[in-house]
Amino acid sequence: MDTLSNDWVHPKEGSLVNRLGFGQDASVRDAVENELRISAMALGLPEEMFDEFMKLSVEDRAEFFADGVRKFRQRAxxxxxxxxxxxxRASLVSLDAESAPEFASEIRQRRVVTGGVETRERAxxxxxxxxxxxxxxxxxxxxQLELPFQVKSRWYFEAVRFLPERARAHHQNVLALCPLCAAKYNYVRDTPDDAFLAGLLELEIAAGDGQSSIPISLNSQRVVLMFTAKHAIDLKAVMSSAGEGHG
Known part of the structure; x- marks a missing residue:
């Protein structure tokens, strides 16, 4: 018999069974499966899905790992x-924010911005x-993945307002999202605006920091919004600027 059943109990180290090498195939199999479990979970596979994952073909499992590594490298x-x-930087952005145009929109089939065309392009x-x-x-x-395609030599993405109900149209008050994440952000964001704003204002960004992040909930799933440090600094400044408020 080449392998042992799953309920095999490993004998103690130094026992006659171990000295004879009996059960080594099962030990190797368990070790390999454990490594697969750790690696798959590190790439985002939920632990409860591991048994289903192991039912996939070797080729499909290899494709999962290849795709996971590709996404990991993109995020890195x-x-x-x-x-x-x-x-x-925050002081200069605050001064600029005070002269930002008023924000206006109309409700059609979806919200359409009617004011601040230059601001949208600048954003x-x-x-x-x-x-x-x-x-x-x-x-x-x-x-945090790379955008998949360009339109007319420009990367295609949705420029979504970080906080939609603001009195002025600041070009820094935007997020770069894919269409799916943009829809979730606009329609199934669980994190309320006040908690979102508090999370932003609590960020501490030191000189030389390159990135910052805010955890939020979209459709009951935890998502981490990543920012360059400059964007986070600018966004904090315009959200704190004089005369700004909810529209």
Whole structure:
């Protein structure tokens, strides 16, 4: 018999069974399965799904790991952009925020912004600058993966307002999201605006920090929003600017 049943109890170290090498195949199998479990969970597989995962073919399991490693590498290359003087940067952004245009919108089949066209275009350029890595690939802030395609030589993404009910249209008050995450953010975000704003204002960003993050809940799932440090500094400044408030 080449293998042992799953209920095999390993004998004590130094026993005759071990000295004869009996049961080594089962030990190797258990060790390999444990390594697979640890690796799969590290790449995001829920522990309760592991038994189903083991029923997949070797090829499908290999594809899962290849895809997981690819996503891990993409998240690891998320852009980093820090400020050597966060206080000065925040002060300058606050001054600029006071002259931002009033925000206006109409309710059609969906909310459509009718004011601040220049701000919207400036926001997209701002996000592209913050979240495009040195190799020219742009990342999404919610899942941190690279955007998959471009339209007319520009990365396709949704520029979603960080906090929608604000009196002014600040170009920093935006997030770079894929269409799916944007829809979740707009329609099934569980984290209320006041808690979201509090999380932002509590961020401590030191000189030279390249990134920051805020955990939120979308459709009952925990999601970490990643920011470059410069974006987080700017966003804190405009959210705290004089005359800003809920619309």
């Amino acid at each position: 290359s998320f852009p980093s952009s820090g400020s050597e003087n966060p206080e000065r 997209r350029e701002y996000l592209s600058g913050q979240y495009t890595s040195a190799d020219g690939l742009m990342h999404r802030q919610a899942c």
